[in-house]
Every structure is written in structure tokens, then in C-alpha cells.
Amino acid sequence: MTATTPQPPSNPPPDGRQTQRPTSGDASPFSTASSEEKATNDARSKEPGEIEILDWHDPSDPANPINYSTTKKWLITGAALFGTLIIPLNGTSITVAHEQLDGAFNVNESSFPHSYWAVTSWSVGGAVFIVVGLPLLEDLGVRLGYLIFYAFFLLMIIPQALAQNFATLIITRFFSGGCVTLLANTVAGIIPDIWSGDRARSVPVSLYILCYLMGSTLGPPMFAGVIQHIGNWRWIFYIQLILYGACLPFFYLTISETRADVILRRRAKRLRKSNPGRRIYTRAELAQTSLLSTLGRSVYRPVYLLATEPVLIASTIWSAFSFGTVFLFTQSTEQVYIALYGWNVWSTGYIQAAIVVGEILGFLTSFLSTKLYFASTPRNTEAPGRPIPEARLYVSIFGSFAGIAGGMFVYAWTAYPSLPWIAPTIGLGMVGFGIQTVVSAVADYIEDAYAVSGYAASAISGVAAGENIVAAFLPLATQRMYTSLGFQWASSLLGFVAVVLSFAPVVFVWKGRELRGRSPFMRSGGQTYASEIKS
Template structure:
């Protein structure tokens, strides 16, 4: 059932008071936790987001050895990408069904169970005796990783009450998501310099086991409703099979409906998804380009990915500047009524000059007839990293601010689109660069990057009018918002 923003605020307040939970004053309320505790939980959850992302792409640095082990060929199609494809696609779809249950029944217990399942199913990846085993187990770990990654945005929403204070935690979350995925080949490449491919997974297992005690002891329950109802017999009395089914329908149906009927969600998804897809397509194009033009070894091409991570880190460092633009957008008579479109100011140059500009630089310095020194395209990769971080952060913030009552559903739609595009786009990499050449393939991507860069321009100019035509979007200042699970 559709609720107005005011109705939801009133409903949330009454729920807490019903359980004897003083929403504004009770120290159990996550919004009232100490600054240090909030950041401890935020940083821990972001760190886990970073770590589980390693499992997604670390194995790409070992693709040659894995192909040889299982007699897989990339000559006509990038078959070595199937394990990454299955992981990424599962990471986009599974959270749509599971995250709403975590929002209703609590985060901590489910988080621990999913974490353990994630680690357990990496073991058969390390011991796989055929390629099919690798793909099937990657579907499971991808789904688990998607849950652990995406619930971090919900944890940030549980801890940080308003959009402005939530800006830095969400930026850090996007950085953790991107850097974990993009640094995977760097870690894998470092391991492959001295060990065989199975150790790419063994090292992950060791790392995740070491980290588990920190997760167990330092990650508390963050859902206010669950904390409020602890010890009360009627905590979940109203939840039955019918309401659970309705929850599933709402959780899956509303994001898909918003993705197809809300221009802000659809265009933001296309813009952000192209960025995430490029982050993953580099796992295929970098080995192809650098081995062909510069005779880099497979592990060395994995290390080139570090340029993308450096760019993403620079994007994180400049995110406070974007937050200043947003903070200043509040009406003087109502300083909390920030303008959602102010989230996009820095993303416009970052998209044109970082994303598209970096792709053009990468294209024109990797001519097969006159290649430039390897550092030149590497700088282009770093520029793309800056653009990706800035764009994905801006898109996430903008969608959340534009739909404060339905932020969870809107962001779920964007996240699903990012993972689907991220899974599918790299599959075209071999055909793209084989048929169009290194320059032509990258120029095509750069041209698309230029096209999607006009999305934030259109939102800055027409965003308020577009939101005024939607029954779901906010048209004025931001108030109570849905937790961004």
C-alpha cells in the first residue's frame, strides 16, 4: 500500500512508541549512538563490502591458467568471463528478494549467516575439478556478496538520520563497492606472480576467516524496529505468511516498476550502470590491450587495474566538495530543504572529462599501429576511475533524495541495473575490440559515455519539473526518509 511521506513518518514514530522506544531520546536508537560507534559500524560494513568484492574479480588475473586447467578458450568469445558474469548477475538479483526480509526481521543474524555461506562456497571454487563447478558456486557466492554489499547502504541509513550526514558514509560505501571489485585483479595478479591459480581462492578463504570474529563481535543489530522489540513477545506478531508474500511482491515489484516508469530512476540507472559496466569491462580489455601492445604478462595486466583504483580513490577524496554544494542548496528559511539536483553539480564535469575523457585518452593512446607509452592509457584508466566514483555516488544520492519515501526501492532498481549491465557488457569485449580494433572499440564506449553524460545536465535543468510530474518523487524539501536498504 502506497504511503505518503508524512504517513510514513507518523507510522514509524508510532511503531517505536508502541514498543516503548523513545525515538528521539532513547540511547538504544541507532540515531542516538555515539559518533564513534556509528563510524565503527559504518567502516566495518564498508570494509566487508570491499573484501567480498575481491571474490568477484580476483580470479580474472588467473584466467589463462584456469582456461588451461579446464580446456576453455577465449579465441572467439570471452568464456573465461562466465564465472565473473554469473557472480555479478547473481549479486544484482538475489538482494532484491533477501534485503527486504533483513529490513523486516533484522540485519545482524542474517548478515552472519550469509557471511558464513559466502566463505563456505569459496572452498569448492578453490578445489574445483571442472569449469561448471566454478560457475555454479560463483552464483552462490555472488548472491551472498550482493547481500553483504547492498545491505551496507541500509546500515548507513539506519545509523545516519538525515541526507547531509549520510553523504560521507554513502560515498565511502560506493568507494568500497567499486574499489573491492576493481582491485580484485590487482590482488589476483600479485598472488599469481609466485603461486598457482587455486591460491587466489585460498588466500581469500584465509582472509575471510580471519575477519569473521571482528564481524561477529563488532557488528550489532542496526534496525531500530528490531532493537525496540527485543524481549517483547509481540515484536513480530503481525508478520505471517500472507504479509511475507506481500513483502516479496513489494520488494521485487516496486523497484522494477520504478525502473520502468520513473524517468529519474531509469536515466540514473543507465548513467550509473554504464560506469559500473566500464569498471568490469577493464578486466577484459586491459589484458587484451596490454598483452598485445606492451607484452605484459597476465599477472602484470592485473596490476594495471591499480590505476582504476587510484582514480576511484581520488573520486572519493573530492566527494566532500560535492557535499558542500549540496549543503549550500538549502533554502535560507528552511536549511534542511536541500535541492536534490545539487547532488549532480560535480558529477557533470566528472562524467564528461573523467569518464568520457578518460575513455577517449585510453582509445587514442592504444593505436595498434602507433601505440603510446603504456603510462598514457594508464592515465586514461585513472581518469575513468575518478568519473566512475563521482558519477555512481551522485546517482545514488540523487535517486535517494528524489524519492525519500521510496528510497530503498529506487536504489534497489538502480543497483539491479548496475549489476546486470556490469555482468553483460564485458561479454561483448572480445567482439568489440576484435571487430573495431582497440581504438574503435574504446571510441565507441567513449561516445556512449559522452551521451550518458548529458543525463545530469538534463536533471539539473529539468529535474524539478520531472519530479513534479511523479506521484512518488519529492517535490520540495527532504524530511523523513525510508531506510536505504
């Protein structure tokens, strides 16, 4: 997942985000005529050929997304959240149909879950697109970029439904998975564009993480009925085509442009077109580099940070393991519940709804987490008046130890045919609770910790890529692990890994200030890295 928690940078960032964020007023984003007239009048005193910098005319400029009405903000946010919930269904829904896929394409899974390669390619596509595709979204803008990638995503589902060989599924799902990652994370850019301040963003951000995780988890329980009642795996994709096709007009009408620099750039282009010879540009246009150069930095920065920043490395491993368990359960629940209780494959799809229940409970703790975060402000001697970044992690420590690790042990040691099926299912719910608290906390913490440098977007991209890579490959080891170690010790091994990783937030809370002080990005605003890039 990429679960990228948004906040506006305090300095002009190299990641391409806008920094002009006036704080009052509301109106439609298309009400720009009066502002353009003011820009024209203000420029009459300029010398011919002089470059003009276009900015918002005043803090209440109605075209500035931060000034949209609360109703419009929630309409845009709600539409993007809805997309974040339904679009990831494409990823895991196919796991309940692996027996049909084996028969249709002669896939042998006796010793290795080869059918899962269709999910692996989907997740790898997400890891690639989240890093490479972000510059395209920055250039296209929210609305145009969303609609283009959504249309391409919709087109990629058609060959999945009509595939005549397994290779077609693997290739097309790479591209659909890449589109899903960009589309599902669009709301992470929308939230800081239109919501001002940590408190205003807290609920939208929590809902974003919940929708992303639920969308990734709901695939099997939602589409298990297709296998139960229809018995044709192609209908999984036929239904998705109907669903996503019906939603295209909805997104067309509700997703508005929210990037301030994109709106200003389009306004400047209109002014240049209506006044030939007039050299009026936005700051973003004057600072713009080639797409190839932007792509190079977009790929290099997350990799560089992941290779040099211990805090980011540990956080990525912790969050990636947590997110990867969502995909791992698509494999392990089938082995466990079929062997213990004689269930069929589609029944094991339904049981994964317990993880969703846990994620919803984890979402409810986000209100407590937010309260503890802001309550830490009086104790912050490092930056008085601001909450302590590590306060984001308080609830996640409990969620990681008791939720993920504790849930894994419950799932492990209740895996006996003499115990009712509800016993290991409670463990699934506990793990879902922990996943929600951990992924949300990591996204918030990394955003806060790297905000000073303006490299938060690159750091978050690294985390998101790591989550997708683990989701791609961890489940491939599930079949052999649960067969060789047995249900109890296989899940216990995962529980022990979770225990070890759960100490990461403890160390951050204990030594967070010192660790951040050693980082050139957290300490010096990224100047060290900026000088390396220039050289």
C-alpha cells in the same frame, strides 16, 4: 554495484524501514532492562487482553541505535565499510587466472571469452539477491542477517577453490555474488539507522561508495601476484578463505544490531514471554505481512519503477554503464597491454590499480559535492529550507564528461606501441575518477528524489540490479568489439556512449523540478502506486 545511498524516509514507508529516530543519548544496544521494566510498569493500567503498542520509552532510550555513542557508531560503520571493501574482491579476482582456468577445464576462448561466465554468474547473482534478499535482511536484522549470509558466502568459496569442473564455478559463484551484494550493501542500511541528518551521513555515505567501487576494482591487482609467483589459480580462493575466515570473528564482535524495529520486536517478544497472555506488539509486527507477499512486492516494485519512471530509467542506465566499465576493463586492458607492450596477463591485472587511484581522487570531490548541495538551500523555492535534489549532480556532470568520456578517449587514442604505457593508464585513472563521482551522485540523487514517497529503497534496488546486470554482460562483448573495431575505435565507441549518457544529469539539473513534478511517486508520496497495489 549497488551503491545505495541511505536516508531515512519522511513518511512510514512501504519498504519496511523503521521511522522512529530519536536524536539524543548514547549507550550499548544491549542495555534494555530498564526500558523493559518501564514498559512493564506503564502497562499495568491496561485492560486484560488489550493490545499494547511498544515504542521507545523516551527519545533518549539507550537501546535506540540512533542514540549510540559516536565511538560505537564509527566502530559499527567502520566494520561494515571494511566488509564492503574486502568482500567484493571475490568477484573480479578470478579474471587474472583465465588462462589457467582454460587449461584446467578445457575452456576455448579463441572467439568468445567463455571464462568470463564465472564473473557473469557472480554479477547476475548480485542482481537477483539485491532485490529478493532484502526482505530477509529486514526480517532477520542487520547483525543476524549479516552473519548468516557471510557464513554462507564463506561456504560457497570452498567449492570454488576445489572445483573439478567449470560448471561448479559458475553455480557456486552465482550464490557467492548474491551474498556479496547483500553484505557489501549492508552498510547502506546501517548508516541511516545510526547517523542522524544529511551532514552526519555525508562522510559515511561517501566512504561506502568508495569502498564498494574499490572492492570491485581491486580484485585483479591484488591477486595478480598469485598467478605471477604461485601460478595456481586455486590459491586465489585459498587466500580468500584464509582472509574471510580470519575476519569472521571480527565481524561477529563488531557488527551490532542497528535496525530499531528489530530491536523493538525482540523486546516485545521478551515481554510477551515473561508475561504470558500479555498482548504487546510493535507497530511493525502489527503491520507485518507474509514473507511471500513481501517478496512479491520487493521484486515487483523496482521493476515497476524502472518501467514507468523516466528519471529512474535514465539514471540507472547512466550509473550502470559507469559501474560496468570497472568489469569491462578486466577484459580490455589485457587485450590492449598485451598487444601493444607484450605484457603478460598478471601484469595487466596490476595496471588496473590506476582505476583505484582515480576512484580515490573521485572520493575527494565528494566533499565539494556535499558543499555545493547544502549551498543550494537558499535557492530552493520548491521546498524552502531544504537543498535542491539536483544539486547532488553538479560535480558528476564534470566527472562524467571529463572523467568517463574523456578518459575513454585518452585510453583510446594513446593506444599505440610508440607511446609509453603510462599514457593509456592515465585514461584508466580518469575513468576511475568519473565512475566514483557518477555512481555516488546517482545514489544520492535517487534517494533524495524518491524519499517523499517512501519508495527510495525500491528505486535504489532497481539501480543496483541494473548495475549488476550491465557488469555481468557488457564485458562479454569486449573481446569481439576490440578485435573488430581496433583498440582506438572500440574505446572511442564507449567514449561516445559516455558522452550521450553524460547529458542525463544536465537535463536533470535543467528540468529536474518539472520531471519530478510529473512523477506520481515524487509528487504524491507514492499514493498512486499504493492504490494500484491495493487494487
